[in-house]
Amino acid sequence: MTNEGTHEDERPLTGAALTRARVLDAAARLIGTVGLVRATTKEIAREAGCSEAALYKHFRDKEDIFVRVLRERAPRLAAAVAELPDRAGQGTVREHLEAVVMVAVPFYQQSLPMAGGLLASPELLAAHRRKLDNAGPHHVSSRLADYLRAEQRLGRVAADVDPDAAAMLLIGGCFHRAFLEVFYAGEGPAEALRPAALDDFATATVRAVLGGIQAPAA
Template identity: 50%
Template sequence: MSTRDRILDAAHQVMAERGLARATTKEIARAAGYSEATLYKHFRDKTDLFVAVLSERAPSALPALMAGLPQRAGSGDLAATLEEVASAAIAFYTEAFPMSASIFSEPDLLEAHRAALRERGAGPGAISHALAAYLEAERRAGRLAPGADPASLADLLLGACFQHAFLSHFPGPRDRAREPRRRLARDLVAALLAGAAPH
């Protein structure tokens, strides 16, 4: 296993256990069995490491799926594609939420993290923009109603996925968030397309 992979594995473990705000690069380097200087040879900073963990170590295929979405516009089954996106988004948010939630309690760290994400063109908004662009292409192809708003549709679908991921950390009686992801994804997409499909 490469040095970079060992650092990523350690970062994933430490961030999952302690949250992004409390995880330090020193602690991550120690968990990987390296010095902090070695960590900085592979990653610019903690944000760089966090982005790499989410894209390379999170169990969801969401980042890779979103990267390939433009090529799928106008072909295949629209509902099936959106169900795949929704299922991956629920898994991604379920994994990412515990890691990233702690950063909101540290305003200075949060602002530094936001600035670092902006510099990289990364962050949660990138997923929504990618889905909106895909839905716009589908609308132009006539597979969505002409009056459908792709940005709003993307926000509705991903927002619902995020809510289910969030609620899955607080299980209760008859909690829909505990249902299988594929069933949730199917139901969310069916509701979304009920008002957005071409007449």
């Protein structure tokens, strides 16, 4: 989440930009607490301290707000994986994959409450798909697979590995970890989250994946 009233460069927001930021912050809070369906534009405006008319000056509808919350208030998973193919051959495969895990788990943790309401509404889900215009969630594993293919060409990933399956395996593990975090909300049994710390989970998960895909010399 961003700090209310500031850009990434920490300059204070004013006027329309401040109103827009408050609407997104309010929407993110409400979607995470009452769910996407109950987070109406009226409630979002009330939470943001503005009128619905002011809200509609910045966003077309609730779906537009939802998309912007995902793009601007959640960890930037899509951006993180989009940059990976250009980094093939730099650093280590392990370091790159661990970095993906460290962004993916928090992203899915914040997205799950929103996605739950979206999936429960066929009409809203259909509208969301149309607005994505083929830029859907599959791009995360697809771009990660592109990175693994690039490393494969450099001999740093085993030649007989399917990059798409390996990418899906890693992203799927991150999604399941996030689901457990959201489901138990800190009240689960001791064995629910193993390893307990996210950085330990990233290390262990990437080690398990690399055990099956990394070339011996790498």
